[in-house]
Amino acid sequence: MATKARRAPRRTDALSREVIVEAATQILDTGGEEALTLRALTVRLSTGYGALYHHVANKDDLLAAAADAVIARAMTDVTAEGxxxxxxxxxxxxxxxxxxxxxxxxxxLSRGPWRPALLEIYESVGEQLEALGVPEYALFDSAGALVNYILGVAGQNAANARAAKDVDRTASLAAVAVQWAQLDPARYPRLHKAAARLREHDDRRQFLAGVDLFLAGIETVRRRLPEK
Known part of the structure; x- marks a missing residue:
């Protein structure tokens, strides 16, 4: 006679929105957005659908809450005393x-400009730009340009890293550097010269160099703006 498969024991401790969001974040980090389903959550948390729906509305709610939680931690790690x-x-x-x-x-983040996560980023960046002396009427453009750079480059870098997670980064950069070095120096003089630097390319350092360029540009524009 066939025996029934054992079910995982239901959890006996209280289930909270925070616990659910943390579990959702772990699933997202491991398998990406496609891996996050309510069924996957019930298995991970040893609970039922009803318990989940008591705290979250749907997958979109989970995604947004997970993003808010991650950004909140990231912003908390920054001290604004300097x-x-x-x-x-x-x-x-x-x-x-x-x-x-x-x-x-x-x-x-690109899907929910009204979410607390993105609002916190804009508010924090705007506060520091204001402290740098950027006038109020220029804050919107300055903050928007800087935030778009930060999120755009960081997002693209993360996507590239995930797509090439099984590829040796050093070897990959070396292969591209070889291709650039073989370019016609008369047609591609800058890429040809950059080939040597590409091998030791550091995404984080280059990202920060871009931030510095933005800040230098904002400072230059601030000095040229007429008072209103």
Whole structure:
């Protein structure tokens, strides 16, 4: 006579929204957005659908809540006691590292500009730009350009890393460097010269160099803007 498969024992401790969101984040980090299903959550948490629906509405709610939680931690890690420029660099690096650790995050942030996660980023960046002396009427463009750079580059870097997770990065960069070195130096002089630097290319350092360029540009524009 066939025997029934054993069911995993139901959890006996209280289930909270925080516990659910943390479990969802772990699933997202491991398998990406496609791996996050309510069924997968019930298995991981040893609970039923009803218990989940008591705390979250649906998958979109879970994704948004997970993004909010990750960004909240990243922003909490930044202290705003130093010079505004250094604080902005710290914010940028904290977000870069958070998105790199959670590759699904970049796409999620682009879907919900009204979510607390993105609002917190804009508010923090705007506060530091204001402290740098950027006038109020220029804050929107300055903050928007810097935030878009941070999230765009960090998201693309994370996506590239996830796509090439089984590829040796050093070998891959070396192969591209060889191709660039073989380019016609008369037609591609800059790429030809950059080939040597590509081998030792550091995404995080280059990202921060871009942030510094943005901040230098914002400072230049600030000095040229007429008072209103």
């Amino acid at each position: 010079e505004p420029r250094e604080t902005l660099r710290a914010i940028a690096l904290s977000l870069f590292d958070a998105i790199n650790a959670h590759p699904w995050l970049g796409a999620q």
